[in-house]
Structure formats: structure tokens, C-alpha cells
Amino acid sequence: MKKISIKVNGENRFVHVEPNDILLDVLRDKLGVKSPKSGCERGDCGACAVLINGESVRSCLVFAIECDGMDVRSIEGLSENGLSDLQESFIKHNSFQCGFCAPGTIISAAELLKENPKPSREEIQEAIAGNLCRCTGYESIIEAIEDVIEKK
């Protein structure tokens, strides 16, 4: 066991981890952060996406021990002051049904809008290409993101 320090959604947290502990499991089971989901467990589906130092990653493919001293953010950390514009827009456009993919998809969309505030439809599609959704057919997700851009 090694004690590591991770800034989780703005709060400094200490946690004991083994080298083979995966970040996703540590977030969910040891730190109580439940928005990242366990989906494919091999980096294909995007349900576990979180931001590490501002960049989206697949938390199912990161060893928690790698994150010592780093800033990890999930959508809980994007909505500290109430729901973000993206979250509101996802609700308005019915952009999820079961909701399993939504936290990861919003993480990807948030990263896109931070780097590129006025993305084209194609750029939106590319940004969320690694977030699989089996309910919506993606149209309502893209519309929700476009709606946020138009309001800016």
C-alpha cells in the first residue's frame, strides 16, 4: 500500500492504493466519486472518462498510483455551483435515456468547448466519437452541445 495525494474535484484527498489499483475503481470505491462508470474496461466506450490535469482520459486504463499529486475532475467537479450549461442543455434536449454514458460524454464535450469554444458539427462528432451511447442515436447529444455554443 502506498499513500498518494490526489486533488479530486478541487479537494485534496489522501488515499492508500496498491500499484495494480485502477483509478476508476479508486474513485468509485475508495473516494465515493460515482459519476465515472465501469463500461467496457478497455478504453473503448468512454463511460469512465475523467479529466486529469484538464485532459480527458479513460480512468479504466490509468493506475491510481500514477495520479499522485495530480488534479482529477469528474462531472461532480464541473457542477460545483449548480448544473453547468452543458448539463442543463443535456436535460433540455433529452440527450440521455439510461444516463450511463452521460458523465463521460459531458467530460468530453467540456474538454472540447474549453479548447475550441466554437466547434463545427464535425468537430463535435470527433470529440465524442469515443463515448458510446446505446439510447439516443447521438443526434440529441450533438444538438445539446450545439445549443450551448450558440448561447455563448
Add this chain to the structure above:
Amino acid sequence: MAISHEFEYIKPKTIEETLEFLDKYKEKAKILAGGTDLAVWIKEDMIKPEVVIDIKGIESLKSIVFDNNILTIGALTTFSSLIRNKEIKKYFEVFWEAATTVASVGIRNRATVAGNICSAVPSLDSGPALMVYDAFVTVKCKSGQRDILITDWFIGPKKTSLKPNELLISISLVLPNGKSGSCYKKLGRYKGEDLAQSGIGVLVLENKKYRISYCAVGPVPIRAKKIEAFLDGKDLSENTIKEAQKLVEQEISPISDIRSSKEYRMQISKVMLERALKIAESRQKGELVHSEPIL
């Protein structure tokens, strides 16, 4: 998903320290950079390293330098940092274009080009780009350093000429003199993240010289030398391209798997040759050509 296999985790700060560890543990150690392959392989019990050496603490491996027509990228260069680099986009378009087709943003933020060639799966998108630029790989071990030509690097699916006590330091691409144009074409099952069923990189140089490389249609990425020799000095007329397409069967050896059949891979690889040649030629003339994905 909990991992049952236990290992030790080491995060050295220097290359020298890393080489000491590699010398001590050799094949019992695995290098961790982005981990997008390594974590999957450990999870699925495909590999069981005793020691995992995380090299992300070594700052000197993060550099991208373009000097004297040679582009050298450090072992920690991620696909995302490659895509953000304007010089790579301008001078090594096929490399840049291939990087944009790798998996998804969340993978590209972590995955490194060095990791891609160390994993050496046959469908690796970075293969053709490195092949057409006559890339070489610089590796170090405790007793010294050597350069390995990219054509000697791949020796089989998931097999490279890197020795267990060696660390990949950097990959260098050589930009030929004169005006060039290039293109990467990838066949996926859909637009968005997918592995290549066939991939082709084409580089068109001055004096009608052509360099062509395929991935995903053989055990390792290859340079299509027979096609290159046939096209040498020729204009890309419809007839010439038709003749060149016939040679594809002598160059590649696709297999059937879950993603497509060998017959389809063979057929589409011919189509991709024509499209990639035409786009690379237009780009050499200075035209801005957007390369649509093949679906």
C-alpha cells in the same frame, strides 16, 4: 475491474535510473507511458510484469524537435501533442493525419507514438507514416545507444527488435528535400474510433518519386517497394494507377478476422492506393485537399 496480478511500481526521474532498473529486471519489467495498451494487457492477463516502470517523470522524453529536416519526437510524445504541433501538420502531413485517426481523444491524450510502435499490433496507424519518412528509432541501454531503422524495427505481430534491457528514447523522421505531399487513408468500420482494416500512407516527392506503405494487411507494416519502383518517374495517369493496383497483390498479405475478410481487405487496399496517391499528388502541388474517410 480489479486486477488480480500484483506488481511493483517504480517512477524514475532520469533515463540513467530507468536503464539501471531495466538492466536489473529485463523481461520481468514493462515500461509504462500512456498505458492504453499496457493496462488492457495486464487486466486481461496477457502479460504479467513483476515491475512496471512509469517513465512519465522523465521530462527529457517529452520533447519534439524539428531541426535540419529531421523531426525527433521523444518517447513520451502523445498523439494529442503531435496533433497540436503545427510544424508536424505542415511538413509531415501523413504523420499528422494518421495521428488524428487513432482511437478517440481520451486515448490520444495518453497514448504515445512510441508506445504504438512498441505494442506493434499490425493495425498500428503510426506505421505507414514512419515507414515513408525512413524513420529510425533511438534506443539506449546501460552500455550504450543504437539507432534502429523502422524497417528493421517490426519483426512480427507485437514483436520488435527492442531488447528487454533497452529503452526507446526517441523516433526520428527524415524530411526529403524539395516539395512533397502526403496522405494517410484508413478503412474503419465507421467514422470515429476504430482499428484499421487497412491503412495506407503515401508520400509523393519531386521528380515523380513515390513512397508507399501499408499497415493492417500483413503481420507488420510494409513499404510497397514493387509499386514504388513501378511508379518511379511516371505521371499518375489512370492506366498507370491501374497497373500499380495490380501489384498490390504482390505486396500485402491480409488475413480474415473479426473486422473484415482478406478478400475485402485486398480489394479495398487497391482502391485506397488510388485515392491516397491522388490526394498526396494534389497536396504536393500545394492544393488543400481534405481526405474523406473511406467507409
